[in-house]
Amino acid sequence: MEDTRSRQVVIAGAGVAGLTAALAFSERGYLVRLFEQAPRLEAAGAGIQLSPNATRILRQLGVLDRLLPAAVRPEAVVLKDAATLRELARVPLGEAAERRWQAPYLVAHRADLQDALMARLAERPDISLVTGARVGGIATGPRHATATVEIAGKTVEAGGFLLIGADGVWSAIRAFGGFSAKSRFSGELAWRATISAGSVAGEALAAVGAANCVTTFLHPGFHLVAYPVSNGTAFNLAAFTRGEIIAERWSGHADPNILLGAMRGTAAALARLAEDAGPWTAWPIHTVDQAQPWTTPAGIALIGDAAHAMTPFAAQGAAMAIE
Known part of the structure; x- marks a missing residue:
């Protein structure tokens, strides 16, 4: 169990940042458990610009x-x-x-970017995606972090050596993980x-x-x-x-x-x-105040809008999430 947990990453949020992160960890040999609060994946927003720093990845x-x-x-x-x-x-x-x-x-x-990410995700057996899953709390230990996840009226625990908050500007992981920054x-x-x-x-x-x-x-x-x-x-x-x-x-x-x-x-x-x-x-x-920390020693990290939501700047919001 401990060996599995040492190679497992838990990600909250299946937007652009979360899906990309899941693929990146999978490519490096990690097991990934990906949880999305929405009952089904829907592409928030409409168009998206992808500059070369993003398309290269x-x-x-x-x-x-x-x-x-x-x-x-x-x-x-x-x-x-x-x-x-x-x-x-x-x-x-x-x-x-x-x-x-x-x-x-x-x-x-x-939606087309999301479909492309999902198509690639489906080819990776080491990634599991669960929708309709809401993170209700976080516990941390010396070498692991555990999320309490509510799924269809049941509560399960998902632990790993790293917990990623990719759950957007109103991030639950940011609140539960002890990060002081709130969105404004x-x-x-x-x-x-x-x-x-x-x-x-x-x-x-x-x-x-x-x-x-x-x-x-x-x-x-x-x-x-x-x-x-x-x-x-x-x-x-x-x-x-x-x-x-x-x-x-x-x-x-x-x-x-x-x-x-x-x-x-x-x-x-x-x-x-x-x-x-x-x-x-x-x-x-x-x-989100970008001067605030986006990682903790307990193994929690924020990415995408959870870490650096910002006003429009050179169409780099999605590219930063991917990077």
Whole structure:
């Protein structure tokens, strides 16, 4: 029993960070028990940007080839003035970027990334995944950590030499593990929508030159990021504004007039796009104090948003979780 525990890792949370961590530990010969609180895996969010620092790791873990058929290689990252649609800056991507960084820059739907990770997970018999499993407490010993997990009304204990909290910005592991940092609402709301490329909004987006690129429209009151997903059949839109706190979960209800009001003074085509692309889903952006410890000597570690949730920064949230 002790020998098995010394080679076992327990992970709470089966999002991007948790699934990637499970594969990484499995590749190194460890047994992995992965617990997810949700009754089934659902991809929170919509689109996701995967820069070469992330896709290089996905390739090493055997995930990249499974993702490529559904992903898009954008031609560039483009910054535009939201009021005039004038191009402010451009960073070439595509084949040139792949030659430079030896890995592709991709955009994809988060569900497609999750499917690719799960497909690889299914090939690893040393990883067990249990959904509908809520961690209710933690105990630590000299060389192990044990999580008390509630599954279908029953309580089980899962122990290993390492317990990973990959359970997001509102992490239970962070609370149970004695970490002092709590998440803090940043004062910003993120708004997301996914639109068909053939829809009125999709055609309007293509008309302003955003069909084959990651395009960010900049304005004093907001910024809007748009890029193709699902092999180019849809566009992901993500806008960021100031706003009041809403429910502490991935998405909630917020007045869409907050977004529409923030977009006053933008180009007419962009303002119409915001209306045609609805309904928008809002979620609160929370941060975690990154100066706080993210490991304990007792064998507990935080990764992903549990450790370093942050406001949008160079589209690196998911990449940091993977790294």
